[in-house]
Amino acid sequence: MNLHLDSTERIVLQVRKHWFILLRDLFAVALLFAAPFVLIAGLLYFASGNPLLGTIEKIPASVVSFAIFAWLLMFWMKAFAIFTDYYLDVWTITDRRIIAINQRGFFNRETSSLRMEKIQDLEIHVAGLIETLLDFGALKVETAGEDPEPFTINGIPRPKWVKEEILRIYDPKVDRQTREISGV
């Protein structure tokens, strides 16, 4: 991963979205992947004895097989594009800053960085039954800068623990800064 860290900067934590997010995104693809088999099974089951089946059976096996393999290949490629999108979205928490990499499709990649000193507030949102049961949710980082948009990652696993880890790095930094300003 191409992260340009300072020579003394240390990675504390790397977080990806919860596996359920990947599973949810792949679900539609998996349904479409299985669709030809369901369709054929359905036709064989429901249309037996029906003249419609006789017509369908006249379609050459090569056409059916070609169409099925083409269909499977398309959705196989789509599934790996979804996986790539999921796997390249990552939050890196170092001892100085939070680096958020957001991959949106193949040619849209955002990398943003937030220094620990700029953090004003950390907020977690766990909404719904599945998020509560599987312990994942959104983590919002409010910043002290002019940017009104909070730094947000959705579907983060164990958000409370991640928040505590950030605070563990953040608190001594802010204490030191306060001491330096007040000259203690």
Added chain:
Amino acid sequence: MPNQALDSLPGKLLSEGSSFGVYIYWGLLILFVVYSFVLIYHWVRFAPKNLVMLIAATLYAGGSLIFLAGLLGSLSL
């Protein structure tokens, strides 16, 4: 008696002696190569080199080979 199914569009596209099936096959193959190139570029450039990526790449290559072989096999049916 003429085969009605072969008179239909998909039948014509892949019937014996028709080059349409081969064109579709090559079209899919080119799409697959370009798509895979983009995918692998992202994996090499941005993804960490770990066991997850190794498994993902092996799965992708294995599955794709099976489907491409299936496509090629369909043409020779």
